[in-house]
Amino acid sequence: MKIKNFPENSRITFLGSIFKENKQVNWNINIGLENHYTNSADYQKYMIKHARFSNMPLLAKNRRFNQTKEIPLYNESIITIKIDDFKNWQITTSKSGQYLFSHIVSDLEETYKNIQIHLPHIELARVLFFHNAYLSRAALTQGKLTAEYYIVPEEHQTTIHVHEFCGFPSYQYDNVGMRRLLSWILLDTEARASYESISKHFLSEQFRTKTQTFWNFIFAPPSLRGAEITMKVYFSEKNEQYYVNEIIGIANLPTDISNEVIFCNPNFTVKNSYEKTGGSSGGRTSANDDPTIDDEKEADSDRKIIKIESPKIAMFLASPYETKKATLKRSGKKGIPNQNNDVEILPDHGVSTGETTIFGEIGRGEFENVQDESDDxxxxxxxxxxxxxxxxxxxxxxxxxxxxxxxxxxxxxxxxxxxxxxxxxxxxxxxxxxxxxxxxxxxxxxxxxxxxxxxxxxxxxxxxxxxxxxxxxxxxxxxxxxxxxxxxxxxxxxxxxxxxxxxxxxxxxxxxxxxxxxxxxxxxxxxxxxx
Structure with a gap:
């Protein structure tokens, strides 16, 4: 994984405040980095850098960037816990003011019994929601999902009409895991409320200086009762408590969705869904040599999207459901879907992850961070x-x-x-x-x-x-x-x-x-x- 303004062989030590320059549009996140030893005269072991918030699919504590050599592994343990109800977890803060969920837990193998554990709010939100750059950016904009998706519940299925100008990458509707994740966010009662709580906290709790606006990430999680979360943790001997670096999987993810879900858009085509040549779909070019993310330049909206490889998060729905892509034979007036529409199911290297502009200089990058492993x-x-x-x-x-x-x-x-x-x-x-x-x-x-x-x-x-x-x-x-x-x-x-x-x-x-x-x-x- 490569980010241009990070030093070689750097490791994330913490995720800090989200901020932007008051004259700018893009939101960034402060990141603490450990710079692995180098012979450079201006060597600095610890530093604070920043990246665009749209890069959140990549950003977890202890991950390494711009590696040029093998670095000894950081001391971590992997544990799996079963969630009773996140509403029972206490909200605390770290020394830097970042919000944590804290609770006494035991792992499923009973190797760790009644341990105090601390889970950053932003890490739980990352694995639940921030699986591509669009979902990361949209979380900070109130009403974004309502504006771009029109939901029509029916007796045996739910149709989700995708707005013509929706920013979600069109080729990712071809990915079953991404369709399931997006439909879970849009349709599951608790998941939708949790995702939208991010923008509510964001708007009400940010503070402004003369030059910048800041916000410490906080949100209201879904209860996730019965879910099993696998995470990398480290033990603080000083505090005699455990701290979560990264969540790597969620099993038995609860949902109240039971019907088939159909994503519908007049612009969806067979070509978007599949190419017989085996090439990339939806105008996307495949990742070649691990493209470098450049946050100092804007992406060109006319360029094809390059898929950015990132570590996958294994997610298993407790009750999986089928999803499909479809197109409309006729469109309703003023962009509002007509209930009488005929829905046709379809036979299904530097880059920037920010919003695109026609004046952008470099390629468009997008993550595909979820690996759906539901038993379907x-x-x-x-x-x-x-x-x-x-x-x-x-x-x-x-x-x-x-x-x-x-x-x-x-x-x-x-x-x-x-x-x-x-x-x-x-x-x-x-x-x-x-x-x-x-x-x-x-x-x-x-x-x-x-x-x-x-x-x-x-x-x-x-x-x-x-x-x-x-x-x-x-x-x-x-x-x-x-x-x-x-x-x-x-x-x-x-x-x-x-x-x-x-x-x-x-x-x-x-x-x-x-x-x-x-x-x-x-x-x-x-x-x-x-x-």
Whole structure:
């Protein structure tokens, strides 16, 4: 990670006040840095620098920047605690006036029992909300979400209409994790109130001098009852208490959202969602050599967005829900969506993170900080319903017990084929069974977006453990080969492969159809030919 005005091999020691010059627009945050030893004559071990507040996805205590050599690791412990209710946590302040949540906790492994822990307000807000530059900037502007998103709740789904001039990066609607995070902020009652509490405190509590305006970050957190937070902490021998440096994951994140969520915008297109060439989507260029963030220059609004790689925060929703992208066939008057609109679901290096201008000099940078790891495979199982019914009928006929799993295909290099056109994970269903005293694996890939027809694959295996060990590599090969099955040669040490065609119009097929019956017959014939 590189920020231009930070020294080489620097480490964040604290995050301070948020401020701006009264004649300027951009808000910044003061940052304490430890400058690792250098032979420079003007060597200064500790210093205070600043960065734009839009860089918050990167800014956590003890993170290092502009590294040119390996530096010994700072002494930290990783612990996971279960939250009772953040409303029960005491609010205290550090010596520098920054707000902390303080509480007596025990970790889930009971290694640390009844310890006093201090969690900075800004770090909790960072992992809940500040997952890109837009969400960081928008948190300081009252009414920003209301102005840019129009929400239409319906019986079985919620449609979120995105304003034409909304500043959220359009390509990030293709990311399932970012869609879920944004919809959680917009729709979850506690999350929305918590996010909007930031701008309320910001407007009412900032103080002004002749040249600058300051604010110490504080907000009202959601209760997060039952959530499990994993964090890096250090122990202060002087105070005999623990202090949180960084939160690295949140599991069982509570939500009151239960319906499917659809993001809708007349400007959303198939091209934004997916490019068959495997190139970058939405006009974005991929991160090349870890671009340097330059806070002294403005970003050019006409330039393509460069994705800035940053450490991902693993987040698991307690009750995941499906999200999609859609476009409107007709628009309402004056930009207000018409309830009669037809919603069409879509087949889904220096940079600056500040607001863009047409006079900007350098590229546009954006973070994509969330890694959604919610257990949502149940949503994708329905794409294999016909296949699953066919397998179960075959198994029942021959009195065998198949083992059925659905897996997500992995991201491989710059390929986008691990996602379907609607931005959801592309999945592969794996069936393991024994037939005629032989072991087989049957595999089918989700091509519900009609990308390309792909036959069903059967692999006769001799050893289940060898197959299970090879399967992660197998899934990567499928993506590398542009959704084609790995070659027979690559499976020589694993088993013998054979394919057979599935019926056309699979999604519309009924069990009583002759084509469905023939499909089951072809499965049996293929298995017999390998026995």
């Amino acid at each position: 495979l149940e949503f994708f199982m329905k794409r294999f319903e016909a296949f699953k019914v066919m397998i179960e009928q075959f198994a029942s006929q021959h009195r065998i017990q198949p083992i059925i799993h659905v897996h997500k295909l992995p991201a491989v290099n710059r390929s986008k084929l691990h996602r379907t056109h609607d931005g959801n994970p592309r999945c592969i269903i794996e069936v393991q069974l024994s037939f005629q005293s032989k072991k087989f694996v049957i595999l089918e890939i989700d091509t519900s977006d009609n990308l390309k027809p792909l036959s069903t694959l059967i692999v006769k295996i001799s050893d289940t453990d060898s197959w299970n060990s090879h399967f992660p590599t197998f899934r990567k090969q499928v993506v590398k080969r542009s959704l084609r099955w790995p070659t027979a040669k690559s499976l020589l040490d694993i088993g013998i492969r054979k394919t057979f065609n599935h019926p056309r119009n699979l999604a519309e097929m009924a069990e009583s159809d002759e084509e469905f019956k023939n499909w089951r017959i072809r499965l049996e014939e293929t298995l017999l030919s390998l026995s």
